[in-house]
Amino acid sequence: MKQNLTSTLAVSTFALIIAGCDSGGSSSQDKEMIQSLQTKVETLEQQLAQTSDGAIAAVESGSEELKAKIAELERQLASKPDDSAAAPSTATGTLARIQKQGYIQCGVTTGLPGFSNPNEKGEWEGIDVEFCQAVAAATLGDKTKVKYIPLTAKERFTALQSGEVDLLSRNTTWTLHRDTALGINFAGVNYYDGQGFMINKDLEIESAAELDGAAVCVQSGTTTELNVADYFRHREMKYAPVVFDTNVQTVKGFEAGRCDVLTTDQSGLYALRLNLQDPSSAVVLPDIISKEPLGPAVRQGDDQWFNIVKWTLNAMINAEELGVSSHNVDDMENSNDPNIRRLIGIDGPKGKGLGLNDDWSYQVIKQVGNYGESFERTVGMSSPLKIKRGINALWNDGGLLYAPPMR
Numbered sequence: 001m002k003q004n005l006t007s008t009l010a011v012s013t014f015a016l017i018i019a020g021c022d023s024g025g026s027s028s029q030d031k032e033m034i035q036s037l038q039t040k041v042e043t044l045e046q047q048l049a050q051t052s053d054g055a056i057a058a059v060e061s062g063s064e065e066l067k068a069k070i071a072e073l074e075r076q077l078a079s080k081p082d083d084s085a086a087a088p089s090t091a092t093g094t095l096a097r098i099q100k101q102g103y104i105q106c107g108v109t110t111g112l113p114g115f116s117n118p119n120e121k122g123e124w125e126g127i128d129v130e131f132c133q134a135v136a137a138a139t140l141g142d143k144t145k146v147k148y149i150p151l152t153a154k155e156r157f158t159a160l161q162s163g164e165v166d167l168l169s170r171n172t173t174w175t176l177h178r179d180t181a182l183g184i185n186f187a188g189v190n191y192y193d194g195q196g197f198m199i200n201k202d203l204e205i206e207s208a209a210e211l212d213g214a215a216v217c218v219q220s221g222t223t224t225e226l227n228v229a230d231y232f233r234h235r236e237m238k239y240a241p242v243v244f245d246t247n248v249q250t251v252k253g254f255e256a257g258r259c260d261v262l263t264t265d266q267s268g269l270y271a272l273r274l275n276l277q278d279p280s281s282a283v284v285l286p287d288i289i290s291k292e293p294l295g296p297a298v299r300q301g302d303d304q305w306f307n308i309v310k311w312t313l314n315a316m317i318n319a320e321e322l323g324v325s326s327h328n329v330d331d332m333e334n335s336n337d338p339n340i341r342r343l344i345g346i347d348g349p350k351g352k353g354l355g356l357n358d359d360w361s362y363q364v365i366k367q368v369g370n371y372g373e374s375f376e377r378t379v380g381m382s383s384p385l386k387i388k389r390g391i392n393a394l395w396n397d398g399g400l401l402y403a404p405p406m407r
């Protein structure tokens with residue numbers, strides 16, 4: 001008899017522990033109830049140890065009561081909706097580390113006006129720099145919490161692979177090889193570009209087709225180097241590459257007459273032309289010889305971080321499409337447009353799936369702005385580069401920018 005009762009109690013205790021474990025998302029009320037039942041089991045066990053057979057009946061009736069309570073508790077827990085899927089993912093990997101250290105490490109160029117360039121005060125500026133800031137606003141609530149790490153084209157992928165940077169935001173072309181063999185993931189495109197040529201205007205050349213036999217200044221470790229080789233070989237034209245490691249060196253080489261033509265992404269040509277002692281001495285040819293979708297990249301193996309970076313970019317593009325900017329985002333709290341309400345985290349999936357606060361996208365828009373604001377300020381008509389939106393306009397305005405919906 002005593003033995004039976006002991007095993008009943010043991011099973012009950014086990015059931016309680018299981019219920020406690022399984023409840024995962026159970027409320028503190030549930031936990032209190034489980035605790036109080038566990039205490040009752042302990043009391044009954046003590047009574048049992050001391051009791052004579054005559055008193056066992058009383059303990060047994062206590063046990064019956066207890067079993068009923070356990071059954072009820074199990075029913076309650078079973079009928080609770082499983083909300084584990086909606087529960088915020090806890091910060092792991094890169095997010096946890098950057099939250100602990102208080103800043104993100106962002107890989108940028110050694111200096112490229114419009115994209116990532118230190119100004120005269122030594123502050124980093126540019127569309128890629130603003131993207132680093134947007135990710136800091138989303139994850140740390142403060143766009144200034146960024147440590148910029150200048151990287152040459154050759155250094156950038158190793159820096160990302162080795163963990164020296166958490167995010168590479170550096171006019172980097174998304175290619176199959178980089179997206180696979182290099183162990184990195186591109187989170188989207190923040191500037192659609194293509195490779196072009198800049199010549200000294202005294203050369204009186206009007207098209208790249210006239211460049212047979214030219215000396216070409218080019219930067220190492222770039223798609224530029226590969227494309228130019230393809231271009232000349234495919235057309236059975238000759239060229240002599242003059243290769244440099246940084247922009248500054250490439251521009252100097254071009255100015256010193258070490259080459260007839262400088263080639264890079266067209267946006268880069270506009271930027272580098274500004275750095276010439278006499279920008280009017282150079283002309284950008286109309287030819288575009290490649291596709292250069294430039295975008296931010298992260299290391300493979302951390303899906304949460306990959307999603308955060310991806311959706312920060314998507315939020316900036318969606319904000320422009322929905323007319324939400326740093327200037328009006330505060331008024332949008334009362335908007336009755338469901339897309340806007342989801343964009344700024346009032347309704348919809350909010351921050352849970354990303355492991356972020358619900359105001360993550362609000363902070364991006366408030367502190368940095370939407371994609372269009374960032375473009376205009378850094379490379380667009382309000383910047384020294386004066387690049388038109390062109391294919392970087394929104395999809396509903398003749399361009400290629402199209403972000404998946406936030407719902």
Ligand SMILES: N[C@@H](CCC(=O)N[C@@H](CS)C(=O)NCC(=O)O)C(=O)O
Pocket residue numbers: 108109110111112151152153171172173219221222223224245246247248264265268269292294
């Ligand atoms: N988009 C190309 C080229 C990127 C690139 O590195 N371009 C040069 C020339 S515009 C640059 O940004 N240099 C900056 C530096 O030297 O830090 C790629 O991903 O390979």
